Amino acid sequence: MSIYPAIKASLKPRIGLYSVGLRAYWEQFPGLKERLEEYGRFIEHQMAAWADVYYYGLVDTEGEGRKAGDWLNERQVDLVFCHAATYSTSSTVLPVHQICKAPVVFLNLQPTARLNYEQSTTGEWLAHCGACPVPEFANVFNRAGIPFRVVNGMLGLDYTPAISLTNEVTHERREAVRAWREIEEWVRSAGVPRTLQHSRFGFLGNTYSGMLDMYSDFTMISAQTGLHVEVLEMCDLDRMLREVTAQDVKRKLGELHDMFQISGDSPSDPIAKKPTEEQLEWSCRVAAAQEKLVRAYDLDALSYYYHGAPSGEYEKLQGGFIVGHSLLTARGIPCSGEGDLKTAVAMKISDILGVGGSFSEIVVVDYIDETILLGHDGPFHIAISEGKPVLRGMGLYHGKQGTGVSVEAKVKTGAITTLNVTQTGDGKLKLISSEGESTNGPIMKIGNTQTPVKFREHPDAYMSRWFAEAPTHHCAMSIGHNASQFQKVAELMKLKHVVL
Structure with missing residues (x-):
């Protein structure tokens, strides 16, 4: 999509x-x-x-x-x-x-x-x-x-x-x-399955240290989906960065202003500021390098994470990731953060079916509206956005090193379905899908994607059922009620599928 x-x-x-x-x-x-x-x-x-x-x-x-x-x-x-x-x-x-x-x-x-x-x-x-x-x-x-x-x-x-x-x-x-x-x-x-069997998923850097639910065996994923995992290094991206021209940066700035609106300072969060011209220019330079990497390695999707040594070149490089990976996701190359390869598969499935697939996790529960906010610090699938996403400058990335520009956005109001690709104790991939409604409820102005979702059950009852399925803590959010569609995908791929 x-x-x-x-x-x-x-x-x-x-x-x-x-x-x-x-x-x-x-x-x-x-x-x-x-x-x-x-x-x-x-x-x-x-x-x-x-x-x-x-x-x-x-x-x-x-x-x-x-x-x-x-x-x-x-x-x-x-x-x-x-x-x-x-x-x-x-x-x-x-x-x-x-x-x-x-x-x-x-x-x-x-x-x-x-x-x-x-x-x-x-x-x-x-x-x-x-x-x-x-x-x-x-x-x-x-x-x-x-x-x-x-x-x-x-x-x-x-x-x-x-x-x-x-x-x-x-x-x-x-x-x-x-x-x-x-x-x-x-x-x-x-x-x-046809597209996945012909796909190359890049894996750049490593998985966020300690997030054990996301660790996966590349051979297992290749065996059960048919996709190829291409292991990439930060020096590969750094090499592409050195090839970026002023014209490349100008083109990316044009894409950035076409797809996003630029925020002022957050009224509530002191670490969320109006992006500086230097931050935007750097994000666009990195975005140009990211596109070069995708084209050089013929990638269909990308999973990434790298924190780098404090004040090192790679820390600065990864600080510019989110904008470029959102731009790639908007052009059919889903990008999942924190090295979550399984969720990259969920995002790609959603994208192939033309229903989006935005990188999400639980943000917070609103017990007044009985909604669960789902989102992340990026990247975001722009094609399913409620209006133009907002770019905010971040004084720090929470739980991570570095600073940069992040995406604040909400998925369109209306029917949504989350798709989670998890791994069972016996090494089998399993799909979990949940249908709900994206509401027009409020979100925070902190530079993160956030979508208030009302599921069919009270949030506590829904979460009890979801957690019992042992999910990966990330999921892909798609627009429309797609559980029936995902069930057919799972059947053709010979994977277990649970609908909540």
Whole structure:
């Protein structure tokens, strides 16, 4: 998700699609085959808004099923939709998925809300009986040990085919809207593992000392997500800094003034001041170096932390991090602080799905409004900001060394979902998502991101449930209610997912 040109775009999912039927029907019922193929092309067209779609056509014998499996493998699809267009034997469908191991979703999408009972023929009925074979498919796939999912609902045409004996204009019916929302979630979710499998996550510096919940095994993360971790050094960034030109700094200053508003002194916090021209210039110089680093190492995300020796060059360098990492996050390169690689994954998942993903932790509870403030000292996902974020000069970074410029911002008022990527005692990644509402409640003027969030339960009850899941103490905040979407991502990535 980016309101500015992405440095690296997420990869489109590759979706396989085929329709099923029984070959004996085609001679018995003229026009039925062509009608079902038309339905298949409609589904292909709808899905093409979100993915590269490969439609095989009709699979109507077990031999055709084997051909379809090979064909789908050649196209390296991430997910396969089997459109149950009419009755088909399970022996037709099973070979497709014994050969092509991509996850499968069965589509039971009836073209009409009600048959024309008085005029219907057997051929007309067969064009609407897609639900008939699905229990058979479910039984056989269960016995074959092949996981499956089913979307039930209506096809959602905005016209009625000439051959039809009933009204097939169903695109505004809730059954069609609900089904297509679910299909879209499945399609978009397939883009997450594809993008992660082709991603390079930079790890710059180290993890904040003592934050044991964030320590991770790079091999474990690579094995379970497919991403590559590129270990970077501060001297790599310092080398980029030496290549920054005056024109680079000027360009970054332009981006800074476009994306942020510059604060005055905080009315409450003596360490939060109006940024000086020197602080802004330094932040932009570092930001230019950070972008050079991302491009030089072909990064898709970055996790970072470095405190440096007191008054050392690297302490000064890291003091300029937050602005540049917010600019990168705005351009599709999520950046997580304190060396929290797992939360970088959560931010990237959110960004791929186009719902943001801002670095957050618990700030404080407001027991009057019954909200929990979530935020951090940066970076921030500008694309989901309520208005322009504010830049404040910080006399010190709390709990860290150095001084610099920090981001004060709030996520848009409305529906939000937090996504936490944690690690269990047996070394497995686990997703935790929570849906809530960002409110227009007050925030502090201390140079930190803060969003008051009202969850469905009282803050104490919610926190009891959240803490019981043993989360990493950071999370990614996204806009919209996305738990259903994150559940599908977890399923495709074979990860456990808990919804609070």
